[in-house]
Amino acid sequence: MSQPQPNPSSSPTNSEKLRRLAELFVEIHKTPYGSPSLADLNQSYNELKEAYLADHDHYQRLYPDPDLRSQKFDSFIRNQASNILKNRATQQGGYSGPGWGGNRDYLASDC
Amino acid sequence: MTECSAEKIDQEILGRLKESALGFIPKQSDFIDAVRSMTGCWAAAYNAMRAYEIDSCLDFSTQDRQEHLKRVDVMIGIGCDLLLLIHHVEDSSDPKVDFTQLHEDLTAALCALRLTRSSMVHSITDLELQSFASSDEPAAA
Numbered sequence: 001m002s003q004p005q006p007n008p009s010s011s012p013t014n015s016e017k018l019r020r021l022a023e024l025f026v027e028i029h030k031t032p033y034g035s036p037s038l039a040d041l042n043q044s045y046n047e048l049k050e051a052y053l054a055d056h057d058h059y060q061r062l063y064p065d066p067d068l069r070s071q072k073f074d075s076f077i078r079n080q081a082s083n084i085l086k087n088r089a090t091q092q093g094g095y096s097g098p099g100w101g102g103n104r105d106y107l108a109s110d111c
Numbered sequence: 112m113t114e115c116s117a118e119k120i121d122q123e124i125l126g127r128l129k130e131s132a133l134g135f136i137p138k139q140s141d142f143i144d145a146v147r148s149m150t151g152c153w154a155a156a157y158n159a160m161r162a163y164e165i166d167s168c169l170d171f172s173t174q175d176r177q178e179h180l181k182r183v184d185v186m187i188g189i190g191c192d193l194l195l196l197i198h199h200v201e202d203s204s205d206p207k208v209d210f211t212q213l214h215e216d217l218t219a220a221l222c223a224l225r226l227t228r229s230s231m232v233h234s235i236t237d238l239e240l241q242s243f244a245s246s247d248e249p250a251a252a
Contacts, residue, residue: 018244025230028223029164033154039219045226062242074230076243078169085168 014052021048022080029081049073117178120159125185128156146196147208150217153193156186157220164227176231183228190221 012020024045031038053059053073063069128149160182171179197214235243 025226026169028226029161029169031223032161033157033220034216038223039215042219042222042226058242068233071229071233072235072239073243074226075233075235076240078230079235079240082169085165086170089168 017048017052018077018080021045021052021077022084024048025077025081026084049077117163117175120156120163120182125156125182128152128189129185143200143208146193146200146210147213150193150197150213153186153190153217154220157224160186171231173234176234180228180231183224183231187221187224187228190217190224193217194221 024041028038028041028045031041049070053069059069059073063072160179164179167175194214194217197210197217200210
């Protein structure tokens with residue numbers, strides 16, 4: 001008997017979109033200079049953010065100024081990203097992100 | 112593992128980067144080497160700041176947030192100047208340096224830093240957090 005498959009056409013919920021933005025925010029901060037994925041991560045974040053803000057009228061009523069709206073939203077996502085990192089640190093007994101590891105040796109190596 | 116503290120960033124890395132930027136033209140005879148060297152120094156500072164942010168779980172006290180915002184502004188300022196310099200030497204025939212790649216890498220890092228700045232320029236209240244987080248509620252008619 002076949003297992004029920006998730007409907008690929010179902011749109012992610014708002015919570016899932018926010019979670020995705022927070023994870024992208026973490027990835028951007030974990031990605032070292034020169035990584036080819038950094039530009040893609042930036043683009044994905046900005047596109048998802050713009051789409052999300054455009055879909056939510058109450059943000060526009062809350063913050064009519066577009067710059068302030070954008071900054072407040074980024075602050076909110078940073079807060080969510082911080083929670084993700086803290087949860088991972090709790091689960092792992094201390095955070096050690098895969099994006100860093102040996103890259104720490106890169107600090108000031110070219111100065 | 113290298114510990115990346117705020118003091119290390121300020122004194123050893125950003126301090127060296129600023130010193131290097133101030134003496135940039137007078138001290139360097141080879142302009143292209145100077146641009147490459149400065150970009151490497153900027154990249155090291157960028158990675159140090161990112162390590163510090165991740166170690167801090169992206170959570171700063173009000174004072175730490177203001178201090179880190181200053182670091183981000185220094186990095187954005189020097190990074191924009193570097194981007195202009197790289198743009199000038201991008202057509203250089205020097206085969207040792209892929210300036211187009213340097214330009215792309217620096218542009219991506221600057222974009223990421225602007226996001227950091229945007230997220231830190233204002234604090235967000237608990238009430239605002241609730242307002243954003245309750246976004247699964249249908250918008251009021």
